[in-house]
Amino acid sequence: ITTSADAEFTFLASQAGSTFECQLDGGGFGDCVSPHLLTGLEAGAHVLEVRAVDPAENVDPSPAAYTWHIDGPPVVEITNDPGEEIESTSVTFEFVSSDEGSTFECWLDGAVVPCTSPYTWSGLSLGEHIFAVRATDPAGHLGAYEDHEFTVIPGTPPQTSLTAGPPSGTVSRGATFEFASSEEGSTFECSLDDAAFAPCESPVAYTGLSFGDHTFEVRAIDAAGHADPTPADHGWTVLGAGELDTTISFGPPAETIEEEAAIAFSANAGDAILECSLDGGAFEACTSPAEYSGLLAGEHVVRVRALDGQGNAESTPAEHRWTVVGPPVTRFISAPQALTGDTNARFEFAANQAGSTYTCSLNGAEMAPCTSPVEFTDIGGGTHTFEVEATNSFGLVEEDPVLHEWTVDASLETTPPQTEITLAPPARTGSPDATFEFTGSDNVTGALELDFECSLNGAAYESCSSPRQLQDLAPGDYTMRVRAVDEAGNVDGSPATHAWTVEDVTAPETSIDSGPEDPTQETSGTF
Secondary structure: OOOOOOEEEEEOOOOOEEEEEEEEEOOEEEEEEEOOEOOOOOOEEEEEEEEEEEOOOOOOOOEEEEEEEEEOOOOOEEEEEOOEEEEEOOOOEEEEEEEOOOOOEEOOOOOEEOOOOOOOOOOOOOEEEEEEEEEEOOOOOOOOOOOEEEEOOOOOOOEEEEEOOOOOOOOHHHHHHHHOOOOOOOOOEEEOOOOOOEEEEEOOOOOOOEEEEEEOOOOOOOOOOOOOOOOOEEEEEEHHHHHHOOOEEEEEOOOOOOOOOEEEEOOOOOOEEEEEEEOOOOOOOOOEEEEEOOOOEEEEEEEEEOOOOOOOEEOEEEEEEEEEEOHHHHHEEEEOOOOOOOOOEEEEEOOOOOOOOEEEEOOOOOEEEEEOEEEEEOOOEEEEEEHHHHHHOOOOOOOOOOOEEEEHHHHHHOOOEEEEEOOOOOOOOOOOOEEEEEEOOOOOOOOOOEEEEEEEOOOOOOOEOOOOEEEOOOOEEEEEEEEOOOOOOOOOOOOOEEEEOOOOOOOOOOOOOOOOOOOOOOOOOOO
């Protein structure tokens, strides 16, 4: 430890012909010689490092180092002051010394007093003031003053603040307010619903308030009688069941795979009791957010309603709807008959969830991506299976692939179907209308889907279906022929035939040949 701002160092190396590099306080090494003189150093700790460089330019990896401290007078810093203008007659200053363990003395408008940080100066008069502080370090060095000038200006009216009150919407017909002033020792005046201001104390309570809007104002009055020109105010509404309105601010997206849900909500009455209902269940008391778990796949709805102070519920609860998406389910739109002679196969399919993708397999092969329709050709005779499995847009895979099994019998490709008329008019009838019902078979199992063609009185065959109805037939003879056509295009070579006759059943006419010549003169007659 020294009080000198200068320092001289001498040094030597273990190898003759070495040169030297010096570094002060980590500032970087530079060339130097012994003796090495430093001047004008600042107070505080210093470190000098010296390293030798031999003729082969090898550098000492562990420089010699020397540490010393220049002891100077302590420096004071004011770390907190009241500013240049204040309205208070009391101020507080905080300050620190550059030397730990220093003591302080404060200069207050010319008076010197021992002090410590923080220091409060009270009883100030209006006008300009000077505060200064200096430190003495443990070695007895006395530092210079650090000062702060400020002015105390005339005081302003107090500021009033509300610290508690009812929510902007409430079901309570009572209200309690708490408030404070920026000036200690202030008194207060209150006004409810624009009534005249009257003395009050915090807290102040009101009861029996009517439904509707209300306003509360409070102002502080300081010890000098200055009243706050801008009273603190609060407006609120006492709500009945008819004015309650609940809003849902957050809920699950319209579609989700999550089995848990959180619903956030609020009512326009901050103190209203809230009730929730899940999927049409009973309403139960709840708080936001309401959380649900273990939800099954399908549509869900949560309804939330508010109750007034008498337990009456709002008439239109808020609601949030969403769907928990489960694995998709695929159905076949079209597929081969269970028994067919066609060696080609075409499948159309769709899942119950839009945006699904598919994988397919024929006869147990590995599932591979596919799209509808899927077609196969020349698959050969025998029993075959086709599977399709859907994956929805959330990545959920169908629980079990949908399966179609069918048998290809090549003999069915050339075997014509047979046709049978099961309902027809009698051989002779007076009715101008006729109804036919008919069916067909594939001569093997009857499982193939058939089309039918009809011909009346030798006209060209045209597509028809059972039942076939004819109307307004003229009297005469008729013959109906019906033939089946299978999926392979084979036509029944011996159509089912029915002949009948529509008879003329015109009603006879009746006339009077003779009678009394003058009905007004005769009392009897022969007809």
